[in-house]
Amino acid sequence: MQESSTLPSQSASESKLDPRIKSVWRINDALWIVVCAIICIVPFLIVLLAADEDAAWAGTVMLLEVIAAVALLVVFLGVLPSIRYARWRYRVSEDYLEIRKGIVWRKHYVIPFIRVQNTDTRQGPILRAFGLASVTVATAAGEHEIPGLRTQDAELLRDKAAELARLAREDV
Amino acid sequence: MAATNNEGARQHVHHSYIWLGGLQAFFIVVVAVAISAMSSIIGFIAEVGSRMSLRDAMAVPIIIGLAALGLLVLFGIVVATRAWSYKHLYYEVGPSEFNVYSGIFNKKRVHVPYQRIQSVDQKATLLQRIFGVCSVSIDTAGGSSNKAIIIPYVSKNQAETLRRELFARKQWATQGGDAPMPLPSNAPTSAPTASATVPGTANILDVGDEAWQQVGGVFAGEAVFTGTVSYEYGLSNKELLLSGLSGNASFIAIVAVVVVAVLQVVAGLFDLFPSSSNHVVEMATSMAAQQSAPVIAAWVAGAIIAVSLVGWALSILSTCLSYGGFHARRRDDRIEVERGLLQHQFQGVSVERIQSVEVRQSFIRRLMGYCEITLGKVDAGNDSEDNSSANGLAQRGVVIHPFVKKDRVPEILRGLLPEFAELPDEPIAVAPVALRRGLIRRCLWQGGGFWLAVCTLALQLLMHCLAGIDGDLAVDDGVVMLGWTDAIATGLYALAAVLLVLDIIGSVLWFRESSFAMNERFMSVTNGGFSTVTVSFPRNKIQFGYTKTNPFQRAARTASIHARTAAGVGGTTVRLIDAREADALAWLDWTKPGGNRTATAER
Secondary structure, three states, X not given: OOHHHHOOOOOOOOEEOOOOHHHHHHHHHHHHHHHHHHHHHHXXXXXXXXXXXOOHHHHHHHHHHHHHHHHHHHHHHHHHHXXXXXXXXXXXXXXXXXEEEOOOOEEEEEEEHHHEEEEEEEOOHHHHHOOEEEEEEEEOOEEEEEEEEEHHXXXXXXXXXXXXXXXXXXXX | OHHHOOOOOEEXXXXXXXXXXXXXXXXXXXXXXXXXXXXXXXXXXXXXXXXXXXXXXXXXXXXXXXXXXXXXXXXXXXXXXXXXXXXXXXXXXXXXXXXXXXXXXXXXXXXXXXXXXXXXXXXXXXXXXXXXXXXXXXEEOOOOOOEOEEEEEEEHHHHHHHHHHHHHHHHHHHOOOOOOOOOOOOOOOOOOOOOEEOOOOOOHHHHXXXXXXXXXXXXXXXXXXXXXXXXXXXXXXXXXXXXXXXXXXXXXXXXXXXXXXXXXXXXXXXXXXXXXXXXXXXXXXXXXXXXXXXXXXXXXXXXXXXXXXXXHHHHHHHHHHHHOOOEEEEEXXXXXXXXXXXXXXXXXXEHHHOOEEEEEEOHHHHHHOEEEEEEEOEOOEOOOOOXXXXXXXXXXXXXXXXXXXXXXXXXXXXXXXXXXOOOOOOOEEOOOOHHHHHHHHHHHHOOHHHHHHHHHHHHHHHHXXXXXXXXXXXXXXXXXXXXXXXXXXXXXXXXXXXXXXXXXXXXXXXXXHOEEEEOOOEEEEEEOOOOEEEEEEEHHHEEEEEEEEOHHHHHHOEEEEEEEEOOEOOOEEXXXXXXXXXXXXXXXXXXXXXXXXXXXXXX
């Protein structure tokens, strides 16, 4: 129990994600939006360049798409991450994991550790750049992810979940 | 009998795998070839038929002979490959796991730890039944992509032995036995006279089933003692017939009849409209149309009704046949259900693998006061060769009674599943505000009638606008068009109103009947409406629970509760919308480990 005291979630109080997760979300969403926007815009760009006759409509569509992309970027980079961060809470208690999340549809999960089948930590390139990792807790009927914990916290949480999961008598 | 003692020995499947399976594969190949070569064969025959000379007539037997030879060679090849793969298909009942080996070039070995076995089923087609063989499929809980392990063409005796062995070893492994398992004794420890058969549960088709039991099949082998039956029941004549009558197909048939009748009435109405225009030509055409149209319409309507009635009769027949010889029994610590007069199906699931008990009442069954009981279990990913989907029986889980009076449910559960006897009986109703929210949700957002009316209105307005734009081009055509449009729209509005009324009744019923309940070991959720479903499941089968709220629910202080179990393929969520917020929070506390003790202490 001593070594797990560094885990901020050990107490009964709820804990939040690492604040750096907001940057991770921003980068992630920005990449997605930019890629999708490029995929949508390129065909019309080709039309605009290749078409001999008047192809002003393609320019209009491109303009609309750029506006849409910018609007999405503003929403996903400026507005959503802080709200999402504020709404994301989890609590690791002695024998269960509790997660609250969601902005419009708020969800409140209770996942007993004895039902957990496996846990793992995942780290994509963006998360790694920030020194973060996400923990995935899988039950026999679906899995849950806690994104953005400091790497050592994530490993502690994973080990704790794995240890408690091992105590489960029977799986399904 | 000797097969039980050879732990770890290779056991091959029955040799009918070669010839019976080969025959089946051969027919598939022949049909495929025939279909692909159909046009050329027909062309050839037509050509020969047109200019038949003596020489051609001589050639015909030769050609037929060649074709027969080709088929024979093909059959030989198919059987040879089956024989080859037969040599490489075997299974082993090992000390800690069950292994199936297969494949000629690509070797495949499937390991199944005994603890992971969910259920052992067996299935036999008509041909297989005659020869006394069946396919055994073993379900494991292997995530979402898990497939059942199928051992094809095993003799009945071998299958029973295998099943007993697997369940015994599973129980042994679950109890934590590390030592080699004691061999099960073949002699029954107590004579199976203790079976408490419910009286008066025999039906006509049981005679056929008994005949099957007597004949057994050519290679069935002698019966194997697999455990003591403590409770058993079948279906009475009435239950068998009514389960066929009240199935889903009958609902579809009734709907079809109603729709056709409505269409007839509407068509009758439409006949009035063309005559409102005074043109001679119009009159003439409409006269001609009126002469023939009702006759045709009547014919079409009659044909549709006839087809749906025949379909209904067929579905009743197939349901009766597939539930013929239905028996559900409790044998030691597992539940076995077998059914099917032509295609035999046997499902066996051990009690601790049962995820939920579902009591389902479709609308028709509800009117009669009957229901269907299904056990939820972890299902294997379906393989498409499942024939049962054809006759509407592709249900998930194990149907332990297709048609039973509602008040007999506790009695059956007590007998078959004493573990599930103490289900919670203090239902917690949904919040009072749920009625208003349910009406809005079901009648507006999800209401078919509402959206039908909206779409009709939009179309009607659009038509009127279009008619207004090119108004003076063809005034009379426009008037006729608008007349038609308005008539159709009126019909659709009437339909929408009927649907809306049904939605309202459905929401009120939902509100009055929906509830959830929990006690120390179980939870049950009832979702009402025209058809009601009550799902009960033990607390330790809930994988996780969650509440979900949207802004409106937060304003109304309600929450939806969701309990997720591993039943079905990849899990099932049992949902109740709009429980009181306090109740939902109490339930969430109850799902926490140890929460059942504190929750019951408070009461």
